[in-house]
Amino acid sequence: MDIYEPLSEFFEKYLYLSEVKITPREYTKMFITRNLIGLIASLGIFIFVHLLNIGLIPNINIETIFKAEYSSNIITLLYLISITPIVVTLLITLSPVLEAMEHVSQAEREMPYFTALLTIFASAGLPPHVALERIEEKVSLFPAISRIAKRIKKLKLLFIMDDIGAIETEGRRFPSPLVSDVLLSLAAAERGGGDIYAIFRDKMKSAFTYLKEKYKSLADQMKMIGDVILVFYGILPLTLYVMFALFASENVVIQSYMYSLIANPLMAGVLVLIIDQIYPKTLVKYTEYYKRLLFYIPLGAVVFAALYFPTMYLEELLSTMKYYRKAIALGAAIIAVLISEAIRYVIESRRLMSITLALPSFTRDLTEEIKEGQTPSLAIGRLIKLRTYGKHLDKILRRINLAINSGHTFKEAVELIMNELPWHAKLTFTLLIEADIIGAKPEIFEEITNVTREVVDSINIARKGTVPIRLFGLATAGLIVATTTLLVRWVLIPIAKMAPSLQAGGGLGINIGFKLITENELPGMIDSVLIGCVINSFFLGLLTGKMSEGNLASGFIYAVFTVLLSIVITIIMFAGVVI
Numbered sequence: 117m118d119i120y121e122p123l124s125e126f127f128e129k130y131l132y133l134s135e136v137k138i139t140p141r142e143y144t145k146m147f148i149t150r151n152l153i154g155l156i157a158s159l160g161i162f163i164f165v166h167l168l169n170i171g172l173i174p175n176i177n178i179e180t181i182f183k184a185e186y187s188s189n190i191i192t193l194l195y196l197i198s199i200t201p202i203v204v205t206l207l208i209t210l211s212p213v214l215e216a217m218e219h220v221s222q223a224e225r226e227m228p229y230f231t232a233l234l235t236i237f238a239s240a241g242l243p244p245h246v247a248l249e250r251i252e253e254k255v256s257l258f259p260a261i262s263r264i265a266k267r268i269k270k271l272k273l274l275f276i277m278d279d280i281g282a283i284e285t286e287g288r289r290f291p292s293p294l295v296s297d298v299l300l301s302l303a304a305a306e307r308g309g310g311d312i313y314a315i316f317r318d319k320m321k322s323a324f325t326y327l328k329e330k331y332k333s334l335a336d337q338m339k340m341i342g343d344v345i346l347v348f349y350g351i352l353p354l355t356l357y358v359m360f361a362l363f364a365s366e367n368v369v370i371q372s373y374m375y376s377l378i379a380n381p382l383m384a385g386v387l388v389l390i391i392d393q394i395y396p397k398t399l400v401k402y403t404e405y406y407k408r409l410l411f412y413i414p415l416g417a418v419v420f421a422a423l424y425f426p427t428m429y430l431e432e433l434l435s436t437m438k439y440y441r442k443a444i445a446l447g448a449a450i451i452a453v454l455i456s457e458a459i460r461y462v463i464e465s466r467r468l469m470s471i472t473l474a475l476p477s478f479t480r481d482l483t484e485e486i487k488e489g490q491t492p493s494l495a496i497g498r499l500i501k502l503r504t505y506g507k508h509l510d511k512i513l514r515r516i517n518l519a520i521n522s523g524h525t526f527k528e529a530v531e532l533i534m535n536e537l538p539w540h541a542k543l544t545f546t547l548l549i550e551a552d553i554i555g556a557k558p559e560i561f562e563e564i565t566n567v568t569r570e571v572v573d574s575i576n577i578a579r580k581g582t583v584p585i586r587l588f589g590l591a592t593a594g595l596i597v598a599t600t601t602l603l604v605r606w607v608l609i610p611i612a613k614m615a616p617s618l619q620a621g622g623g624l625g626i627n628i629g630f631k632l633i634t635e636n637e638l639p640g641m642i643d644s645v646l647i648g649c650v651i652n653s654f655f656l657g658l659l660t661g662k663m664s665e666g667n668l669a670s671g672f673i674y675a676v677f678t679v680l681l682s683i684v685i686t687i688i689m690f691a692g693v694v695i
Contacts, residue, residue, distance in 0.1 A: 120144045129291050133216035135267075147209045154205030161198035165191065223260035223295045228323035229543055230261050231298060232567040235320045236547050238313040239563050240554045244302040245279035250550070257542055264290070264299075280307050324570040331577040337394050338585050338663045341387065342592070345659060348383050349652050350596045354603055357645055360633065369640035376648030384655035388662055395666040400539045402669040405457050412456060416449035423448055440686055443646035447683040450654055451676050458672035465670065467508050468538035473576075474505035475544050476569045478513075482548070483561040492552045493526045512536065526552050540575070544568050582664040586674070589660025593653050593678035594685070600649045601689040604642055612638040646686055653682040 124140040127147070131140055138146075167173050169191050230251070237247035251258055252265035264286060271282040280303045287299030298319060305312045353375070360372050423445035481503055485495035497520070500513050512533055519529035527549045534542055547564045612635045633641060657678040661671020 120148075123147070127213070129289060130213045130216035132289060133219050133291075134212040136212045143212075150205050150209050151202065154202040157201035158198055161201070162195065165194040165198055168194075219260055219263065220290075220292045220295070223264065223290075224292055226258050226261050227294055227298060228320070228327055229571075230258060231316055231320040231323050232543075232570075233258075233547065233550070234302070235313065235316040235567070236551060236560060236563055237554075238316050239560045240551065240557075242554065244306045244312060245283060248283070248302070254546065257539075257546055264295075320567070320570075324574065327574050328577060331574055334395065334578060335582060335584070338391075338582065341391060341394070341663060342585065342588050345387065345589075345656070346592060348387070349380075349656055350592065350599070353596075353648060353652065354599060357600070357603060358607065360641065369637055369644055372641055372644035372648070376644050376651055380648060380651050380655060384659065387659055388668070391659070391662050391666075395662075400667075402667045405461055405669040405672070408457055409453060412453040416453040419452040420445045420449035440642060440646045440690055442643050443650050443686060444683055446647055447650040447653075447679045450650070450679050454672045454676050457669070458676050461669050462673055465665075468541075470506045470508045471512065472538050472540050472572060474509045475541055476565070476572050477503075478505050478509060479544060479548075479561075479565040479568045483558065483565045486561050487558040491526070492548055493520045493529075496520070540568075540571050543571070578666075585663045586660060589656060589663065589674060590677060590681075593656040593660075594681050596656070597649055597653055597678075597682040597685045598689075600645065600652075601686055604645055605689055608633065608641060608645070609638065612641075649686070650679060650682050653678040 120141055123144045127143055128140040131138065131143055136143070164173075233251060234244065234247055237250070238244070242250075248265050248268065252262050252269070255262045268279075268282045268286050271277055271285050272279065275282075275285075277285065283299055283303040287296045287303065290296045290299065301315060301319065305315045356375055357372070424441055478499070481499055482492065482495050485498060486492065490498065496513055497517050500510065500517055504510055505513070515533050516526075516529045519532055520526065524532070530545045530549055534545070537545065544564065544567075547567065548561075551560050551564060612633050614632075654675050657673075657675025658668050658671035660674040660678075662668055664670065
């Protein structure tokens with residue numbers, strides 16, 4: 117039996133989708149070879165670290181290189197580093213598979229809107245393969261479907277297939293049942309010559325019904341995530357910090373920092389992935405907001421330095437913050453990095469949402485004008501005089517009308533402002549352009565109105581269901597910060613001050629059997645707890661945005677509020693406290 121065959125069959129469909137120019141068998145050999153090298157390297161490092169840990173390597177003693185109290189943590193870190201080679205080789209060799217999986221997910225996200233466009237084309241009498249060819253040009257609107265259309269064209273050329281045969285082949289090869297079903301239905305409808313419009317209308321209704329149901333169940337699912345967040349960011353840190361104080365080891369401050377700086381971000385990352393799987397996928401990308409944050413990191417560093425290493429003018433003001441200055445400086449730096457993009461996102465999202473929510477009214481009025489014999493170009497000119505759809509959509513329509521009056525076609529006029537529209541408005545105007553080009557009847561514009569209403573209804577269901585989540589996130593952040601600062605002030609500090617007498621059994625000579633945190637360890641412990649508190653607030657803000665709108669960019673403004681809240685509560689709770 118060929119040992120490469122099972123893996124080759126697994127990789128074949130992903131290599132096809134990622135369009136990597138290598139045969140499955142060659143890729144499988146490369147995958148096994150490179151990962152075997154990575155595994156050997158990881159095992160070698162692991163064995164070396166283990167021998168070092170048990171003292172079997174002569175002339176090397178970890179405690180002589182580093183301080184004795186840090187040696188156990190250094191060994192733990194080296195054990196973690198030992199898995200790096202195999203992890204890196206796996207990520208590199210699996211990159212085509214990961215890329216193909218993202219392509220599949222993107223295609224599934226586009227399906228409801230793709231079926232809507234097919235329905236419009238079918239209502240105008242266009243064959244499915246012609247509709248698919250026209251969608252190939254719309255890369256910005258349907259990136260995944262346009263790639264599928266290009267692959268279908270390649271199949272026709274390489275294997276001398278007809279249009280229907282190429283679509284069927286792509287449908288059988290595509291790993292997603294949802295996408296495969298639509299492609300095979302498309303081919304079967306054209307081959308059988310049935311009522312193509314009815315077929316795709318049913319597909320569209322089914323897709324949007326499923327989307328609506330997902331949005332309806334979203335609130336309940338997010339409540340469950342909220343309970344998990346309360347445990348991870350409320351109960352767990354309080355429990356751990358009390359345990360650190362009552363069962364303190366030599367490395368208690370390092371352990372507290374590791375929880376605050378490593379465990380917190382890891383838990384947030386896992387929760388983001390879970391929310392991402394639950395939340396209905398959208399086609400809108402927010403990477404530009406994340407990229408722009410990089411430009412504000414130097415500003416955050418300056419703010420941190422200004423507060424942590426204050427000038428003589430700030431020294432007196434910050435002198436009372438001796439034990440929590442790091443937390444205040446870190447919180448202020450986070451706010452400095454986020455505030456500009458948070459405000460930008462809020463302003464832009466409100467503008468885009470205003471346009472999106474006005475679309476059903478606009479398309480309904482446009483359809484009524486077309487029923488009276490107007491073209492889309494003339495209808496828009498009449499509507500801007502008779503109706504208003506909010507200042508943002510009105511501005512867009514006036515610009516379209518101005519371009520039309522300057523001699524542009526309806527398509528050219530819309531394309532001039534296309535980049536300023538939300539994704540759902542781009543879809544609506546694309547449908548209108550296509551209907552105008554093919555000279556569609558008023559019934560087709562009626563169908564566009566129905567599609568637009570379906571899309572906006574789904575958005576409204578999501579917005580209404582997630583309003584309580586925003587309030588929950590902010591309230592949870594305030595509660596956790598207040599409780600944590602109370603813990604520090606009324607539990608950790610008193611325990612540290614009473615530690616010598618308690619450790620000695622209250623003067624009775626009785627050993628209590630465990631070590632309490634001491635006053636020497638207290639400043640570092642307070643620093644680590646309050647820094648963890650700021651980091652908790654930051655991630656709670658981001659997670660609130662992720663739960664309410666499905667993206668981290670919407671969490672910027674919540675993170676600003678939660679971090680600011682943590683700073684204010686910390687200053688109030690520790691005002692005048694002397695340790």
